[in-house]
Amino acid sequence: MVLDLRRQFSTGQRVALVVVGFAAASLGFGFELSKDAVTALTIAGVTWSSLMVLVTVPVALGRRLAVRSAALLEAAGYTPVPDRNGRPRYLPPGGRLPGHGNPFAG
Template sequence: MASGEPVRLTVSMSSWEGLARLAFFAEQFGYAYADVQLTGDNKFALFIVPDPGPQARQRAARNWERYPDARDGVSLPPVVPDAIEILKARMVVDSGSQYSDKVRMGLAVFTLTAFAAAIGFSLRADAVALVVVGVVWAALMALLPVLLVHGRRYRTRHAARLQAAGFTPVTDRSGRLRYGPPGGQLPGHGNPFAGGS
């Protein structure tokens, strides 16, 4: 961040709260949350970009003056819970728009089937274990539609929170439905990652 360039952080599975806190602290020092995406290896890619706005520049200068040792990860500005909740809502909606329900279902079926096949292959000598693996696989397959509906409702609840806070629905360049901040556009709209996102 010290270079003033866009930053892509790859983070192992973390809570939404943890990712939102990372973005929040970046915003205190002149950056803006741009996007979050699930990577192929079950990690999150968090994208933050420099915020050229005068308020962001003033906030960053003020915070660098107040917290000169912020790089230690301890001497940081106080957390604002409402700001964390808004960032969390943006991340939930952004990650949820990365794939359609159909693609999500296909990925889940493939992953669960591959996992069950690997377990079945390793237990091939034990017929009872294979039956148990088959029953668990069938139960998980039956549960997938319920999980998809739950995920859709979860994202809808967070989208409503964003709309209540003044964010507006925007379709980004890749066709994803996202929410732009009040009175502005999506941060990093010029694609500072040049195809990396």
Template sequence: MSKRQIQKMLRLMAGGEPVQVTSAMASVKKLAKLAFVAQQFGYEYADVRQGGANNSSLVMLIVPDPSPYARARAAQNWAQYPNAGDGVSLPPFVPDALELLKARINFDLTGKGTEKRMLFAAIGATVGAGAVAVQDGGGALLWAGVLWVVLMGILGIGFVVNRRRNAKFAARLQAAGFMPVADESGRVRYLPPGGQLPGHGNPFAQQPYPQPQPYPQAPPQPYAPQPHAPRQNPYWQPPSH
């Protein structure tokens, strides 16, 4: 996480609209730190997806949080850290909060969607091996069978490892009071108390989000404003010179 990246994120947040942050090195740790900074100044983590060439990067979506809890925290932090816009003068990181953000990001990346992709890969490998055997005759049957067994073994190990990782992240989030919620596609997300999913579909494409209900005693929830002309974030304080 670089100073320049934080500066850019905070400048975009000043507009009061949803912001996408990219980690070119696909670092969950870096995104968790950026999400933590965003939470201190009126935004909340919403979702993450793979992007870039060959899915080599990660793209995180953060959105404004209108809850009284988030508003009070943003106002307090801007008062205490008026030069935060320089990307350096920031509130200290809280290890427990970072671990929860890492768990949310990891779960969103490797949840049921990853298992579906593994299943499709297994089907594709089976069809491909069968096609090779049929096209090249009996001489290729043995090699196609060996290749199929190897691929199934790799996918099987990946499936088991992925499921164990998901169980670990889910247990950590549940212990912190997060609740599993499935969207209309069946994708499971862990949300803080009072948090709501977008109406349907991909959060990166679904804007605006349904208006959430404020919950002053709970952690903030995913939110994006209703469509309107660009506005300024009322909690943005430009760095002093």
């Protein structure tokens, strides 16, 4: 499912990776445009600030996708159950959590 494949990293982890990546790219861009350290850091800071505004777009779209996918799963009869990290997982209709109940019961 799209919902499960997207959730390898949490939203916070994905944002942290993007922040670090944008910082490195901005520093490279700043020093490529100017050899003066102050000017290069200023360019990098402005570039990084501009790119940080763009981080909100995929986060908002990801939340919309998660809400829409959760509604589809719940409409199909799946039950939301939090995993050990607190993220929602969905059990199929009539499904049980692993390790619960008697495996030999009929």
